[in-house]
Amino acid sequence: MYQSPRRLCSALLQRDAPRLRRLPARGLRLLSPPPAAAPRPASPRLLAAASAVSGAARSCSRTACSMGNGTSRLYSALAKTLNSSAASQHPEYLVSPDPEQLEPIDPKELLEECRAVLHTRPPRFQRDFVDLRTDCPSSHPPIRVMQWNILAQALGEGKDNFVQCPVEALKWEERKCLILEEILAYQPDILCLQEVDHYFDTFQPLLSRLGYQGTFFPKPWSPCLDVEHNNGPDGCALFFLQNRFKLVNSANIRLTAMTLKTNQVAIAQTLECKESSRQFCIAVTHLKARTGWERFRSAQGCDLLQNLQNITQGAKIPLIVCGDFNAEPTEEVYKHFASSSLNLNSAYKLLSADGQSEPPYTTWKIRTSGECRHTLDYIWYSKHALSVRSALDLLTEEQIGPNRLPSFNYPSDHLSLVCDFSFNEEPDGLL
Numbered sequence: 001m002y003q004s005p006r007r008l009c010s011a012l013l014q015r016d017a018p019r020l021r022r023l024p025a026r027g028l029r030l031l032s033p034p035p036a037a038a039p040r041p042a043s044p045r046l047l048a049a050a051s052a053v054s055g056a057a058r059s060c061s062r063t064a065c066s067m068g069n070g071t072s073r074l075y076s077a078l079a080k081t082l083n084s085s086a087a088s089q090h091p092e093y094l095v096s097p098d099p100e101q102l103e104p105i106d107p108k109e110l111l112e113e114c115r116a117v118l119h120t121r122p123p124r125f126q127r128d129f130v131d132l133r134t135d136c137p138s139s140h141p142p143i144r145v146m147q148w149n150i151l152a153q154a155l156g157e158g159k160d161n162f163v164q165c166p167v168e169a170l171k172w173e174e175r176k177c178l179i180l181e182e183i184l185a186y187q188p189d190i191l192c193l194q195e196v197d198h199y200f201d202t203f204q205p206l207l208s209r210l211g212y213q214g215t216f217f218p219k220p221w222s223p224c225l226d227v228e229h230n231n232g233p234d235g236c237a238l239f240f241l242q243n244r245f246k247l248v249n250s251a252n253i254r255l256t257a258m259t260l261k262t263n264q265v266a267i268a269q270t271l272e273c274k275e276s277s278r279q280f281c282i283a284v285t286h287l288k289a290r291t292g293w294e295r296f297r298s299a300q301g302c303d304l305l306q307n308l309q310n311i312t313q314g315a316k317i318p319l320i321v322c323g324d325f326n327a328e329p330t331e332e333v334y335k336h337f338a339s340s341s342l343n344l345n346s347a348y349k350l351l352s353a354d355g356q357s358e359p360p361y362t363t364w365k366i367r368t369s370g371e372c373r374h375t376l377d378y379i380w381y382s383k384h385a386l387s388v389r390s391a392l393d394l395l396t397e398e399q400i401g402p403n404r405l406p407s408f409n410y411p412s413d414h415l416s417l418v419c420d421f422s423f424n425e426e427p428d429g430l431l
């Protein structure tokens, strides 16, 4: 049923009202940052933006929302993502799209708004791209791919037991801004996410206004559903920039292990670059967690490889696979990927001195059982057809800090991995 923008807006506001009334304090709430970390520098411009956000919240909570410009309109874009419980009662796909939600957002403005919300938190960690260029120049702009397990909100608050992480650091209204800030800082062309339990109410509406086309595939029996006040199941999400790529085909894959259907999923899409007309396949997955499940993960990996063999027509189409494999490089599933006939290499190995070693960690947290520091996340790519031009360096132990992740300045227990890829000039027969 179509609703006029004004009616829809006031309907949203009625749903949001109790939370919106608390909003003026949110952006300016004094969090307790770790003692060593200085708060983010609050420039006069950011403070002005923060008070504009608060002002917009105040006026929106009292009156019907006007279709304003600039910060207040942007504010409403972020504010609409706050009403998570209402969204699960009225999923976005069941209501007519709000015309305002289709309007493009300037990434710089959204970034500024996120920073205003986060201005009491310690500063973002500085991470640099490492230049890995070989002597194969490309005439086309690189393809930037981000792999990230963003930590499901329900699992972070209800299941993960991050014993050194204060609950305030996990508040969704702010953690959401840290996640968006990370995405906006690196501006990937393709975004591969795991543990997404705020797709319909947050990432899909916001990222679509930033020009991304998104796909979500929830886990059939997400552990999020066990958590009180959950926001629906978690799953994998894949976003690509529509001005750079055309979708050729898309497959949602429920992984099997020894022919049995499992609770783990993958999304695989064939995209065509608009600049070069070259096609490639991009896939995202999140394999079964925990020790004792190594053979299960291995079987899931074999199933995924088989699916990717079919989708890439026997490795004719170049491939990038992003995932939280929940497996160290010593595990069988890693070895299957490294030795597959798809001719894959793991991009982050290129950051090591000899190009042969994975980084020392991609996730680092403290649970009741103790410290968990592991390399579990990977970006695999067709090593003959594609080159890694650069990769985003990981955080140092010092940056991560003694309480590890997540924290007031990093929203997930997993680090994001970001690589710039280019096509090699003579791919035929060398995939």
Ligand SMILES: NC(=O)C1=CN([C@@H]2O[C@H](COP(=O)(O)OP(=O)(O)OC[C@H]3O[C@@H](n4cnc5c(N)ncnc54)[C@H](OP(=O)(O)O)[C@@H]3O)[C@@H](O)[C@H]2O)C=CC1
Binding pocket: 149, 155, 159, 160, 161, 195, 219, 221, 222, 223, 225, 226, 263, 264, 287, 288, 289, 290, 324, 326, 367
């Ligand atoms: N709602 C329902 O009806 C049903 C719910 N379930 C639930 O689903 C779970 C199984 O689902 P499945 O997908 O196989 O789960 P997994 O074993 O793959 O783990 C699910 C999540 O738990 C995280 N995790 C890993 N290690 C730990 C740990 N030591 N403590 C807490 N969390 C951890 C993982 O994060 P990461 O990948 O970052 O390590 C992962 O996202 C069961 O535990 C059950 O609670 C199962 C069946 C039905």
Ligand SMILES: [Mg+2]
Binding pocket: 149, 151, 152, 155, 195
């Ligand atoms: Mg997790």
